[in-house]
Amino acid sequence: MLAQGGRGSAILLLLALIGAGWLWLQLGQESAPRLSVWGVQGGAAAVGAVAGGGLSGVAQAQQQGRGLPSDARPQGNPLQAPNTVMTQGYGVGSHAPAAVWGGVDLAIDGNGDGAADPEGTQDHPVYATHDGVVKLTPNSWPGGNHLWLANDSYRTGYAHLAGYAVQDGQAVRRGELIGYVGTTGQSSGPHLHYDIWIYEGGSWVNVTPLEYGALDGTGQ
Numbered sequence: 479m480l481a482q483g484g485r486g487s488a489i490l491l492l493l494a495l496i497g498a499g500w501l502w503l504q505l506g507q508e509s510a511p512r513l514s515v516w517g518v519q520g521g522a523a524a525v526g527a528v529a530g531g532g533l534s535g536v537a538q539a540q541q542q543g544r545g546l547p548s549d550a551r552p553q554g555n556p557l558q559a560p561n562t563v564m565t566q567g568y569g570v571g572s573h574a575p576a577a578v579w580g581g582v583d584l585a586i587d588g589n590g591d592g593a594a595d596p597e598g599t600q601d602h603p604v605y606a607t608h609d610g611v612v613k614l615t616p617n618s619w620p621g622g623n624h625l626w627l628a629n630d631s632y633r634t635g636y637a638h639l640a641g642y643a644v645q646d647g648q649a650v651r652r653g654e655l656i657g658y659v660g661t662t663g664q665s666s667g668p669h670l671h672y673d674i675w676i677y678e679g680g681s682w683v684n685v686t687p688l689e690y691g692a693l694d695g696t697g698q
């Protein structure tokens with residue numbers, strides 16, 4: 479009897495362990511599909527290179543001041559204009575797959591007809607949506623004049639710029655002017671390609687800028 483009882487308990491324990499493992503797997507999958515691992519332009523190694531200069535200083539300032547995530551976390555429309563329109567959404571067209579190319583294309587409707595207006599968009603100022611350190615990649619493909627803004631937890635990409643208002647390695651705060659909209663690289667007209675990445679579980683993962691206020695103030 480004793481031996482049999484012991485075996486029964488062992489089987490129950492085994493079943494409980496299997497159940498817990500299954501639940502753990504389900505929970506893990508629940509949080510995974512939203513995003514995926516960044517897989518281009520050198521991946522995490524390239525990001526490490528971006529993070530190489532002076533990031534710790536920024537992070538320390540954050541923790542002493544208003545705290546991480548408020549200013550470190552991307553928030554708002556990088557064009558800061560109520561007549562911003564989205565010319566290509568997240569994860570569609572050239573923004574697919576979102577895990578690699580996810581982002582949104584933003585332009586200005588200068589004449590109020592509801593559509594992007596090249597004259598109103600070209601050279602429009604671009605503003606940092608969070609605190610970070612600048613990494614410039616001029617004349618790249620497909621991003622043209624590209625700008626990364628990175629800190630320990632977040633980074634944002636700004637592509638196809640006409641020009642830069644900051645220098646490589648410069649630390650900037652949210653709201654600072656960083657560049658001007660253009661149509662450099664693989665682009666059919668003046669617009670800002672804007673993307674957001676989060677450092678999570680040891681790698682950078684792409685998220686939709688629409689959940690970080692990219693169209694704030696536009697009524698969209």
Ligand SMILES: [Zn+2]
Pocket residue numbers: 566572573581582583670671672
């Ligand atoms: Zn784009």
